[in-house]
Amino acid sequence: MSHSHQVxxxxxxxxxxxxxxxRYASNPAFADSDEWxxxxxxxxxxxxxRVLPYLDxxxxxxQQELLQYxxxxxxxxxxxxxxxxLLFLPDEHLNHAYKxxxxxxxxxxxxxxxxxxxxxESHIFGFLKETIRVSGQWTRSALREYLLSLTAExxxxxxxxxxxxxxxxxxxxxxxxxxxxxxxxxxxxxxAMGRNVLGHYxxxxxxxxxxxxxxxxxxxxxxxxxTLFENLLASLGLFSKPHAYWQFYLTSSLMMNNYFHYICxxxxxxxxxxxxxxxxxxxFSDVCKHIGIMLTDVFGPEVNIDYFSEHVHIDQYHGxxxxxxxxxxxxERFGDEMIPEIVRGFEEIKLLxxxxxxxxxxxxxxxxxxxxxxxxxxxVKAAIAAGRIAPKCQRFVEPxxxxxxxxxxxxxxxCHIVSGTMRFVTGDQRSVLLHEGEGTVILxxxxxxxxxxxxxCVYEIYSVGDHKQCLS
Amino acid sequence: MLIxxxxxxxxxxxxxxxxxYFLLVSETGHRMLVKGQCxxxxxxxxxxxxxxxxxxxxxxxxxxxxxLKRLIATAMPMICIDEQATALLPVQPEAEAQxxxxxxxxxxxxxxxxxxxxxxxxxxxxxxxxxxxxxLRGHQMSDSYD
Numbered sequence: 001m002s003h004s005h006q007v008x009x010x011x012x013x014x015x016x017x018x019x020x021x022x023r024y025a026s027n028p029a030f031a032d033s034d035e036w037x038x039x040x041x042x043x044x045x046x047x048x049x050r051v052l053p054y055l056d057x058x059x060x061x062x063q064q065e066l067l068q069y070x071x072x073x074x075x076x077x078x079x080x081x082x083x084x085x086l087l088f089l090p091d092e093h094l095n096h097a098y099k100x101x102x103x104x105x106x107x108x109x110x111x112x113x114x115x116x117x118x119x120x121e122s123h124i125f126g127f128l129k130e131t132i133r134v135s136g137q138w139t140r141s142a143l144r145e146y147l148l149s150l151t152a153e154x155x156x157x158x159x160x161x162x163x164x165x166x167x168x169x170x171x172x173x174x175x176x177x178x179x180x181x182x183x184x185x186x187x188x189x190x191x192a193m194g195r196n197v198l199g200h201y202x203x204x205x206x207x208x209x210x211x212x213x214x215x216x217x218x219x220x221x222x223x224x225x226x227t228l229f230e231n232l233l234a235s236l237g238l239f240s241k242p243h244a245y246w247q248f249y250l251t252s253s254l255m256m257n258n259y260f261h262y263i264c265x266x267x268x269x270x271x272x273x274x275x276x277x278x279x280x281x282x283x284f285s286d287v288c289k290h291i292g293i294m295l296t297d298v299f300g301p302e303v304n305i306d307y308f309s310e311h312v313h314i315d316q317y318h319g320x321x322x323x324x325x326x327x328x329x330x331x332e333r334f335g336d337e338m339i340p341e342i343v344r345g346f347e348e349i350k351l352l353x354x355x356x357x358x359x360x361x362x363x364x365x366x367x368x369x370x371x372x373x374x375x376x377x378x379x380v381k382a383a384i385a386a387g388r389i390a391p392k393c394q395r396f397v398e399p400x401x402x403x404x405x406x407x408x409x410x411x412x413x414x415c416h417i418v419s420g421t422m423r424f425v426t427g428d429q430r431s432v433l434l435h436e437g438e439g440t441v442i443l444x445x446x447x448x449x450x451x452x453x454x455x456x457c458v459y460e461i462y463s464v465g466d467h468k469q470c471l472s
Numbered sequence: 473m474l475i476x477x478x479x480x481x482x483x484x485x486x487x488x489x490x491x492x493y494f495l496l497v498s499e500t501g502h503r504m505l506v507k508g509q510c511x512x513x514x515x516x517x518x519x520x521x522x523x524x525x526x527x528x529x530x531x532x533x534x535x536x537x538x539x540l541k542r543l544i545a546t547a548m549p550m551i552c553i554d555e556q557a558t559a560l561l562p563v564q565p566e567a568e569a570q571x572x573x574x575x576x577x578x579x580x581x582x583x584x585x586x587x588x589x590x591x592x593x594x595x596x597x598x599x600x601x602x603x604x605x606x607x608l609r610g611h612q613m614s615d616s617y618d
Contacts, residue, residue: 135504136547142560145473347551
């Protein structure tokens with residue numbers, strides 16, 4: 001029965017998809033917000049619903065297109081769809097969030113999500129199949145050698161993200177932004193893994209369960225890894241509940257989180273998951289060591305880095321366990337034919353990790369240089385006024401308090417304030433004020449939002465494509 | 473085992489420890505790194521041609537027929553990410569690999585169901601239910617999400 005239902009969902013006509021998407025997006029829990037943060041309401045997850053019907057999710061994004069607007073929109077929706085399987089409850093009272101709770105977990109939301117999910121998954125993750133090819137006759141020993149070698153190489157490779165934080169004009173802000181990116185995943189850590197511990201598949205099932213209970217602190221709440229991460233966030237002065245920073249997740253951070261749900265929810269991708277699991281378990285120990293050092297360097301000894309210290313220790317074991325107790329025994333049991341899929345999972349998460357590192361570094365640089373991009377408003381606006389370029393222009397009139405939920409553009413844009421005042425936001429607690437006659441260049445794919453701070457603000461958005469062309 | 477990395481735009485031929493390997497391309501663009509020497513007298517298989525049935529390579533030295541299926545079944549383990557390849561070769565890790573670009577005479581070869589082998593991605597038959605055939609291109613993209 002479930003099979004026929006699934007096939008039916010996958011054969012949606014374009015008009016049906018659009019209809020389901022519109023209904024899904026009309027969920028009040030996903031509506032635009034007049035708040036930047038949601039400190040204790042894990043169901044409030046704006047997805048800029050009004051724009052969605054105009055977007056094309058039908059084709060697979062290429063790797064260089066992943067950070068475009070449809071990539072962000074699809075990833076936000078996918079995480080909402082996947083996490084409707086998980087239980088989130090606020091810390092204090094539910095009354096203020098009870099309607100959102102009901103909307104988020106409603107049957108209608110879940111059914112609609114299931115209808116649109118395959119197309120969104122194909123839009124985001126379809127490129128992996130074309131980009132990564134595994135060939136040849138793999139053996140168990142070749143696999144082992146390959147995994148160990150590549151893991152050692154990954155450990156030697158400097159982290160682009162940590163480098164970006166250390167070189168940032170504001171390392172503390174950059175480091176907090178980094179932790180915010182992790183929060184989407186770490187506060188419900190190992191939930192995707194949990195999808196694979198049920199069922200019946202022999203000794204490997206028990207080995208995976210051991211990894212899971214380690215992540216869950218063996219039922220002792222204070223040692224649960226997500227609790228350790230909450231403590232870390234609190235020590236940095238950040239809200240520590242799931243998705244408080246929903247609007248500040250980068251597209252690639254959502255994609256990393258979604259990837260594990262994507263391959264764990266679909267059990268036909270279990271062998272791929274083993275490769276991805278090994279990569280994360282085997283490399284995370286070293287990553288955690290460097291993150292712990294960075295956090296202490298940037299914030300001093302007061303910062304609580306127990307989360308990362310714990311992983312330095314435990315993931316040394318998890319890496320070995322994943323290889324010797326899960327991956328290799330599974331190959332022994334099911335044959336070398338499974339190896340290409342395992343290698344594929346390893347390579348897919350490795351590639352997504354690199355994309356995420358580069359995305360984060362670009363966001364830090366963009367946010368750091370807000371004043372520079374504000375200054376560039378002048379020459380770019382002059383180029384438009386002189387007719388050197390003739391970009392499409394849209395004019396908006398918005399009242400005080402109007403909040404533009406964070407988003408990205410597919411090309412560079414110029415924001416020009418005709419009258420009034422806008423606070424242009426490039427990250428949590430990071431913004432630049434734009435007054436009449438001022439503006440800023442918005443780089444393609446960079447996450448930003450805005451809020452109006454005058455009685456009314458009239459502003460124009462010019463789609464300039466590549467702002468550097470205006471400067472030559 | 474030796475792990476060799478190369479750009480497939482620049483390298484299609486590898487020599488290591490007196491063995492040669494070349495990139496075999498399938499009709500669907502799938503690339504495999506295969507042994508380059510004929511088992512008869514070591515003739516250069518990258519200069520072979522394909523028989524009419526598309527099932528055998530004909531070695532240029534003695535016109536020995538070398539089964540395509542067999543060649544593919546012994547392909548080196550390899551991962552390609554765009555044009556970047558990482559291959560594992562069955563030699564000592566300290567061996568030195570020479571990376572070359574040479575003329576490959578073999579045309580793209582048919583693989584998959586005809587080859588009968590199934591341990592390589594792209595040749596394995598899988599049910600495909602992905603919704604890629606959906607055509608939503610009729611809908612206009614919006615550029616108004618400022």
